Amino acid sequence: MSDDDLAGDAGAATPRPAGFAATVLTLYPEMFPGPLGTSLSGRALGDGRWSLETVQIRDFGLGRHRAVDDTPAGGGAGMVMRPDVVAAAIDAAAPGDDPRPKLFMSPRGRPLSQARVRELAAGPGAVILCGRFEGVDERVIEARGLEEVSIGDYILSGGELGAMVLLDAVVRLLPGVMGNAQSGVSESFEGGLLEHPQYTRPPVFEGRAIPEVLTSGDHGAIARWRRARAERLTAERRPDLLAPGGKQ
Known part of the structure; x- marks a missing residue:
């Protein structure tokens, strides 16, 4: 050859x-x-x-x-x-x-x-x-x-x-890969926004408490809080996502 x-x-x-x-x-x-x-x-x-x-x-x-x-x-x-x-x-x-x-x-x-x-x-x-x-x-x-x-x-x-x-x-998006199919619904970029902050136990860490709304049991208030925090984070860190035709 x-x-x-x-x-x-x-x-x-x-x-x-x-x-x-x-x-x-x-x-x-x-x-x-x-x-x-x-x-x-x-x-x-x-x-x-x-x-x-x-x-x-x-x-x-x-x-x-x-x-x-x-x-x-x-x-x-x-x-x-x-x-x-x-x-x-x-x-x-x-x-x-x-x-x-x-x-x-x-x-x-x-x-x-x-x-x-x-x-x-x-x-x-x-x-x-x-x-x-x-x-x-x-x-x-x-x-x-x-x-x-x-x-x-x-x-x-x-x-x-x-x-x-x-x-x-x-x-990770293929059927059956994530144990809970809802896990990806509220992640960054899925709704055109960055993801809201996440918290877990302990209730207080180094003087910082979990936001009270998240332990209130009021699911409507929790949803509104998460949406507002997602919008704020996106505006601060990725304003390009909020522009017309922003990435998703």
Whole structure:
């Protein structure tokens, strides 16, 4: 095989199981499941409520050394992941009839929102590309219709941690994952507001008492207090959420 030949039979995808199925394309599959194998997501994974497959992008690399990157066109520092290599990995993991959205974790992507998390949790799963180096050739992003997703305005070494964040947010919303389905209803972003403060025993901690309304037994007053505190916190810390068209 010449250095310009793609690995033709590498990484053949296994049949996708029913339910929410996540496929992560990465140069570091050993990072998974990582934290996704513990707590709620780990139990749900063990119970078969969702599945996780990793695809080693280097299996589709070029030549003896399975090269996956090359120098940037126009010059510049670093390396860029080749479109032919990335496309071959995507096509093997998600053939043309695969209905799952194809996501690319990228700092220039649209910020991940709770609304998008809910949409993903209601779907069949996701194919997630984790980039490395200086990024991925723009042509494969366009050609494979990748949705660029960001988890914040900062730079990580690669997309793997972002993929874990996204999957953790999605998996906890899958049916049966949270012991109490109501647990997520009043959390931050679910109603377009940050979550109200939470309290538990002891009644007094270092001179600070639980707000009296929360021990009153008046559920209407409690609901109003929580709403008012949520609105105040949101106005102080995330006024962008209160603006017209604010994130949810």
